[in-house]
Each structure stands twice: as structure tokens, then as C-alpha cells.
Amino acid sequence: MPVSNRIDYVLRDASGGRAKTGFWVEPGLTLAQYQQGGQALAQEINAITNGVVESASMTIPVDVSGLTQNIAGANSDVEEVARFGATTADGRPVQVNVPGLIPTAIAAGSDDLNQANSAVAAMISMLEDGIVVTGGTIRPSDVGEQDITQVLTARYAVRPSGTRR
Amino acid sequence: MAVAISVRVDFVDGTGQTSFTKIRIPTGFSIAQMVEFAQGAAQVVANMSDAQVTGASITVDFDLTGLGLRVVANAASEVARKAFFQFTSTFAALRAKFKIPTFDEILTTLGSDSINQAAAPVATFIASIENGIVVIGGTMIFTNNRTFHIAALELAYEQHSRRN
Numbered sequence: 001m002p003v004s005n006r007i008d009y010v011l012r013d014a015s016g017g018r019a020k021t022g023f024w025v026e027p028g029l030t031l032a033q034y035q036q037g038g039q040a041l042a043q044e045i046n047a048i049t050n051g052v053v054e055s056a057s058m059t060i061p062v063d064v065s066g067l068t069q070n071i072a073g074a075n076s077d078v079e080e081v082a083r084f085g086a087t088t089a090d091g092r093p094v095q096v097n098v099p100g101l102i103p104t105a106i107a108a109g110s111d112d113l114n115q116a117n118s119a120v121a122a123m124i125s126m127l128e129d130g131i132v133v134t135g136g137t138i139r140p141s142d143v144g145e146q147d148i149t150q151v152l153t154a155r156y157a158v159r160p161s162g163t164r165r
Numbered sequence: 166m167a168v169a170i171s172v173r174v175d176f177v178d179g180t181g182q183t184s185f186t187k188i189r190i191p192t193g194f195s196i197a198q199m200v201e202f203a204q205g206a207a208q209v210v211a212n213m214s215d216a217q218v219t220g221a222s223i224t225v226d227f228d229l230t231g232l233g234l235r236v237v238a239n240a241a242s243e244v245a246r247k248a249f250f251q252f253t254s255t256f257a258a259l260r261a262k263f264k265i266p267t268f269d270e271i272l273t274t275l276g277s278d279s280i281n282q283a284a285a286p287v288a289t290f291i292a293s294i295e296n297g298i299v300v301i302g303g304t305m306i307f308t309n310n311r312t313f314h315i316a317a318l319e320l321a322y323e324q325h326s327r328r329n
Contacts, residue, residue, distance in 0.1 A: 003312070004310055004312045011266045013244045013267050014239060014240050014241070015243075017243070018244060019245075019266035021263060021265045021266060023263060024307065024308045024309055024310050024312075025307055025308060026312060026314070029300070029303055031195070031196055031225060033303055033305065034225075034227075034305065035228070036305075037298045041298060042234060043233070044290045045290070046234045047286035047289070048248060048265065048268065048269060049248075049265060049268055049269055050239035050241060050242040050268075050269045051238045051243075051266065052237070052238045052242075053234050053235070055226070055229065056227040056229055057227060058224070059222050059223070060199075060222060060223045060224075061220070062200050062203040062204060062207070062222055062223060063200075064204065064207045064220060064221050066204070067208055067211050068208070069212055070218050071217055073179055073215040074179045075215070076216045076217075077178050077179070077182070078178045078184035078216055079182070079184075082213060082214075096187070098186050098210050098213055098214055099178070099184035099214065099216055100176055100178050100214040100216025101213065101214060102214065102215045103215075119209075119212040122209050122213075123209055123210065123213055126209045127188075130202075131202050131205040131206060131209075133194075133201035133202055134198060136194065138194055138199070138201075139190070139191070140188050140190055141191045142189060143168060143169050143189055145168075145191040
């Protein structure tokens with residue numbers, strides 16, 4: 001069964017408290033159309049509230065039912081992560097973590113990842129060169145849209161229990 | 166400065182614990198292109214993880230500048246004071262429910278917790294949810310979480326709740 005896109009708004013009150021509200025919308029429009037609709041709804045929410053509509057975002061679900069090699073191993077653990085440290089053209093750092101790292105990706109005798117491992121190599125290639133999509137190539141970036149240019153470090157790390165990423 | 170779009174891939178491990186990977190990508194691509202990227206990235210990270218990918222999503226920030234929105238919260242505003250709206254959908258058994266924080270209490274009907282549906286901003290909001298919002302080249306239609314179109318307002322009242 002398909003799932004709708006969701007537009008979320010964060011509102012803030014006079015004491016600095018924040019809360020979120022969300023609305024499901026039918027898929028099929030362009031980003032520009034959703035932006036226009038989302039802005040109009042923000043104004044209507046502003047009119048029936050007395051807090052500040054602080055931010056708005058839309059979340060689009062992605063169908064991953066076609067993935068292969070996608071079964072959780074009995075000993076898999078999301079607290080064991082692959083940690084990739086990369087840089088952009090401006091020299092800004094970017095970190096990307098992958099939880100549940102496969103043990104065979106770790107270089108023997110160290111906490112570095114084995115960059116000859118095909119899965120690790122593919123991850124580095126994706127971060128540095130992007131993924132070819134219909135009509136172009138999308139390259140990962142930092143929060144300011146600066147493309148990642150080089151992966152500097154690829155290491156195994158353990159995250160303390162209770163943390164999410 | 167524009168903010169990059171977030172692509173998130175969710176995992177679950179053999180003990181049921183969850184986590185996720187976040188990769189940012191630049192703006193300027195269509196939804197279809199971003200979905201292609203997300204699916205490709207999900208496979209790449211699935212290949213190097215012993216956990217299972219359970220889902221993926223793309224999050225796009227909207228620009229709210231220049232809309233004339235309030236920038237200072239009213240002294241009486243409170244996120245726990247919410248407007249609760251419940252709508253029917255085109256699938257009879259399913260509803261759509263919304264809670265809007267910092268609801269302006271002046272928009273309730275005097276002597277009750279009911280929301281005054283005749284008040285102009287409330288009427289506009291309800292009409293938008295029921296009929297959609299017209300945008301250039303189309304209409305943004307509101308649904309429940311399973312894409313069934315919202316049909317009509319069923320309930321509207323003020324509610325105090327700390328939870329979102």
C-alpha cells in the first residue's frame with residue numbers, strides 16, 4: 001500500500017517550547033508545487049495559532065523493497081559502525097556513519113576499514129563520485145550543498161549503548 | 166544559503182535495535198532523481214552492513230521567508246494548547262487527525278472547547294484540508310497516511326497535550 005508524503009511544521013511558544021505538527025499529502029507533485037502548497041499552509045497555520053511557525057519540511061518515503069543482501073545477521077549490532085570522514089572543496093568536514101558494519105570490512109589488526117573490500121570501495125566511490133541517476137549525477141554534500149571531494153578516513157568505531165547513530 | 170536535502174536509510178539489527186545513516190545531497194534535482202539516488206545509496210550501505218535496511222526517506226526543507234509569518238510568539242502562546250482536528254477519508258474506516266500547537270484560544274466557541282468553525286481563519290484552514298491547496302499547475306491534496314483523500318471534517322476542539 002503506498003504511503004503519503006508528510007509535511008511537518010515546528011512551532012515555538014513564548015517560553016521557547018517547541019512542538020511539531022504534520023500533514024499527509026498525496027504524492028505526484030513537483031518539489032516546487034509542494035513548496036508553494038507548504039508555504040500557503042504555513043500562513044494558514046500562522047493565522048490560527050499565536051506561536052511562531054519556525055520551520056517546515058517535507059519527508060518523502062522511498063521504496064526499498066527491491067534491495068538485495070538485506071537480511072539482519074544474528075550477530076549484527078547497530079552500535080558497531082563504519083565511520084567515514086570526508087572533506088568538501090572548501091575543506092569542510094563531513095562524517096557519514098553506517099551502522100551494523102560487516103566484520104569482513106575491517107582490516108586485520110587495526111580499526112581501519114579494508115578499502116579493497118568491494119562494499120567499502122563502493123561506499124567510498126559513492127561518497128566521492130556520487131550516483132548516476134536519470135538525467136544526471138547526484139553527489140553527496142555537506143549541509144551547505146558543497147560536494148564531497150575526498151574521503152579521508154574510513155574506520156570501525158563503537159558507539160556507546162543508547163545512542164542512535 | 167540553501168540547506169542540503171537529507172537522505173536517510175533506516176536499519177534494524179539482530180536484537181531489534183534501530184539506527185540510521187544520513188547522507189546529504191544538494192538541491193536542484195527532481196523527486197524522481199532523488200528517489201533513484203536514495204535507492205542506490207540504500208543498496209550501497211546495505212552491502213556493507215550486517216543489519217537490515219527497513220526503510221529510506223528524503224527530507225526537504227521549505228523556505229518560509231517572506232511569507233509575513235509571526236516572528237515573535239504571543240505572550241499567551243503555549244505549545245501544549247493544541248487544536249485537534251479529525252477528518253474522514255475516502256476509505257470509510259480510516260481517519261486523518263491533526264494536532265496544531267499554540268492554538269489561539271480566541272478561536273474557540275465561547276463557553277466550550279469546540280473550535281469556532283465560522284471564524285474566518287479556521288474556515289479557511291478547514292476548507293484547505295478538505296479541498297486541497299491550489300498551486301501552480303495543480304492542487305496539493307491532503308490525505309491520511311495511506312494516500313486516501315481527506316473527505317470532511319468530523320471533529321474540531323481544543324486539547325491540552327504535551328505530546329506532539
